[in-house]
Each structure stands twice: as C-alpha cells, then as structure tokens.
Amino acid sequence: MKMSRDFDNDDRELGVDAQVGEALKNFRSNVQAWGEAEYGCPRPARTVRAMSWRVATGWALSCVVAAGSVSGAVYQRHHQRELQKIAAEQAARQQKLEAARHASTDDEDLLAKVDSDVSREVPSAMEPLAQLMSDSETE
C-alpha cells in the first residue's frame, strides 16, 4: 500500500478537522496493518494453485513468444541469405554472358581490322601477275 500522506486542501474543504483527521489517520494505519498481516499469511491451497497456474501460463506464453521471435528472426536471416545467394549467382551469370558477348565482338573486330590492314588493292596493271600467283599457289 502507499505511504500515507498529509491531508490536503481538498480534505480541509471537505471539513476534515483535527479530530476527524486524527481518526482517519488511525483508521488508515489500522487498515494498512491489517491488510499487511492478511497478505503476509500463507495463501490457501486453492489460491496457491490458481496463482501458480497463472504464473506458469505467463511463463509458458513468454517462452512461446520468445521462441517464436527467435525462430522467426533465424528464418528471416536464412531467407535473406538464400535471396542474396541467388542474386549473386544471377549477377555472376549475367557478367559471364556479357564477357562472352564482348569477347566475340572483339574477335570479329580484330579480324576485320587485320584483314583490312593486310589486304591491299592490286593495281590493275599487275592483275595478270596476281592471277598467275594465285594459280601457282593452288597448284
């Protein structure tokens, strides 16, 4: 119970004089002492059972809630990791494809460049000679 306080303006307004105030203070001490003694006594068996049942239920509920939140957090973390893994795999595959595409275009460009660098137009006066050279090569 709360500690007793002095009577305030409201009480004086209500007509609590010295005599009534003294009686009320004694009454309060009386009820508080009696109440303390009452709930200092061991509780009857039925009440103890009821209380322990409530406490047990409270604990069980708290444990269920705690276990639920922990497993939820673990599942969430696992799920996030899986998603991250899939995303990383996809990104790697995409990168590989990009690299392959780049490589093939690079090769084609290079070949075209080499081709253009190496090949020269033969002057028309030399054409019969070039023809002869290509014929002898085929033979």
Next chain:
Amino acid sequence: MTWLMRIAINLEKDHWRNRRMQFWRHTRTNSVDLDEASDWLPSGERTAEQQMLAKEQVGHVWKAVEKLSARQRTVFLLRYVEDQELSEIAQMTGLSEGTVKAHLSRALGKVRAQLKGRQ
C-alpha cells in the same frame, strides 16, 4: 527484448494487485468483526492510553463505514485508505469530481457524527 521485459513487469504488477485485491474482497464478502479490525494498530511510540483512544476511534470509523452506501464506502476507502487523488477516484469510478466530493462529504459527515456520538 524490451517488450518481453514489459510483459514480465506487468505480470509482477498483476500479482501484487491481486494480493491487495484479496484483502478488499475478504472485507467485502465477510462482515468485519469490529473488535478484531480495531486491534490492528501499529503501537509506535504511543502510550497505552493513546493506544486505547486510537482503537476506540478506529472502531467508530469502522462503524460509520459499515453504514455508508456502497458508493460512498468505495469513494471513502479509495480516498482515506488508498490515498487516491479526487481526479483518480473520479476516473476509477466513472463519476465526476463533483459527485466524488459530494459522496466524500456525506461519508465524512457520517464519520464525524459517529465520532461525536461517542462523546
């Protein structure tokens, strides 16, 4: 984990509230034996005579409390035993502060009359 702590604190509060309520339930369901009730007084530094006087006063207040209507008794006990403010009592009982004051005034009138009746 803060909310888990909150649950634990609330369970503990409920436990103590229930124990306190048991006392009031006991006094409500069983008629109060005034002689037994007035015996519960902390002796403190009082003389035997002062102790007797206090016991007598407490007996008169209990007698007056028994004569109060249920609402007057509730308001009176909340104010003078549980130390609640008028606004708190109004909130708890769903009455206006003015009505709470009126009930308290009537209850105090009966207590005063009972105390004067002994003289």
